[in-house]
Amino acid sequence: MSDIQIVDAPAGVEGAGFFATSLDKAIGLARANSLWPLPFATSCCGIEFMATMASHYDLSRFGAERLSFSPRQADLLMVMGTIAKKMGPVLRQVYLQMAEPRWVIAVGACASSGGIFDTYSVLQGIDEIIPVDVYVPGCPPRPEAIIDGFINIQKLVKTETLRRRNEPQYQKLLASYGIQ
Amino acid sequence: MGKFSNEELLKKISDQFSDQVSVIGEPFGLLTLETGREQIIDVLAFLKNDPTLQFIFLTDITAIHYPEQEKQIGVIYHLHSLVNNVRVRIKVFLADGDVHIPTATTLWNGANWMERETYDFFGVLFDGHPDLRRILNVDDMTAFPMRKEFPLEDPNRVDKKDYFFGR
Numbered sequence: 001m002s003d004i005q006i007v008d009a010p011a012g013v014e015g016a017g018f019f020a021t022s023l024d025k026a027i028g029l030a031r032a033n034s035l036w037p038l039p040f041a042t043s044c045c046g047i048e049f050m051a052t053m054a055s056h057y058d059l060s061r062f063g064a065e066r067l068s069f070s071p072r073q074a075d076l077l078m079v080m081g082t083i084a085k086k087m088g089p090v091l092r093q094v095y096l097q098m099a100e101p102r103w104v105i106a107v108g109a110c111a112s113s114g115g116i117f118d119t120y121s122v123l124q125g126i127d128e129i130i131p132v133d134v135y136v137p138g139c140p141p142r143p144e145a146i147i148d149g150f151i152n153i154q155k156l157v158k159t160e161t162l163r164r165r166n167e168p169q170y171q172k173l174l175a176s177y178g179i180q
Numbered sequence: 181m182g183k184f185s186n187e188e189l190l191k192k193i194s195d196q197f198s199d200q201v202s203v204i205g206e207p208f209g210l211l212t213l214e215t216g217r218e219q220i221i222d223v224l225a226f227l228k229n230d231p232t233l234q235f236i237f238l239t240d241i242t243a244i245h246y247p248e249q250e251k252q253i254g255v256i257y258h259l260h261s262l263v264n265n266v267r268v269r270i271k272v273f274l275a276d277g278d279v280h281i282p283t284a285t286t287l288w289n290g291a292n293w294m295e296r297e298t299y300d301f302f303g304v305l306f307d308g309h310p311d312l313r314r315i316l317n318v319d320d321m322t323a324f325p326m327r328k329e330f331p332l333e334d335p336n337r338v339d340k341k342d343y344f345f346g347r
Contacts, residue, residue, distance in 0.1 A: 040283075
């Protein structure tokens with residue numbers, strides 16, 4: 001017997017020879033299990049992320065096999081490490097170049113809040129320049145914590161509506177960051 | 181060519197500049213001099229061009245802020261004579277409202293980015309510098325962060341109070 005777990009089908013109407021569910025759920029299922037992360041690693045959290053990708057923790061178990069360094073292809077921005085103020089516009093541009101739907105994880109104390117670097121040169125949390133979906137605490141967080149953050153993103157992706165981009169709240173959120 | 185002592189170096193400088201250059205100290209054998217901004221370029225040019233001294237390598241230009249002093253901002257030059265393996269340090273102190281000093285880019289091209297950095301962090305204005313703008317910090321910054329008047333932490337934020345971290 002194989003111990004491979006297959007992702008459960010979403011809730012729907014099932015009968016002999018047919019299965020009906022909503023398009024939202026089917027697409028959410030597909031998206032959640034084929035996330036393409038863009039690793040934006042600047043410091044120690046980036047090293048922990050390397051461990052997360054490597055054989056022991058193996059991020060690809062979650063469908064995140066293809067780590068993309070091209071923002072146009074990726075749909076999950078993982079910011080890991082201290083972001084200096086001078087780096088802020090670069091990170092923002094990477095986010096802007098990603099196509100919708102897109103999600104953001106801030107990994108570790110520095111990306112989430114500036115961490116111990118409460119100083120003139122360090123951005124006090126990437127949520128000052130781009131919206132963040134999941135914050136992973138820790139300095140640096142262990143790979144388990146990064147995986148936990150990733151699973152939380154998957155839950156978000158699975159349950160959100162297809163029209164997220166058109167929702168007024170989402171437009172308002174982006175407008176508060178000065179994005180369109 | 182052999183090494184020369186600090187006494188010989190000091191004698192050569194005081195022969196040239198008499199009382200315009202004074203000695204602050206000699207910590208760890210590093211002769212430390214003070215001069216004014218009127219003669220700093222002459223002093224640097226003399227040290228660089230003198231055939232026996234040959235302080236041809238400008239190691240660093242930086243600054244320091246002593247808020248308790250009358251002349252608060254000090255600009256500090258480190259020179260190294262590669263031929264003789266001797267170092268010397270020269271300080272020029274400036275009053276806070278009048279932080280102008282002539283540029284050393286006329287002597288060393290390498291002074292260009294050192295002076296930009298010193299301007300960036302301490303606000304020292306190097307007159308005659310070809311491109312005096314910020315180099316390491318963001319362009320829209322208004323303060324000079326290495327001055328002691330710059331707050332280490334933002335006093336208005338509450339999300340980093342000790343009790344949030346069990347301290």
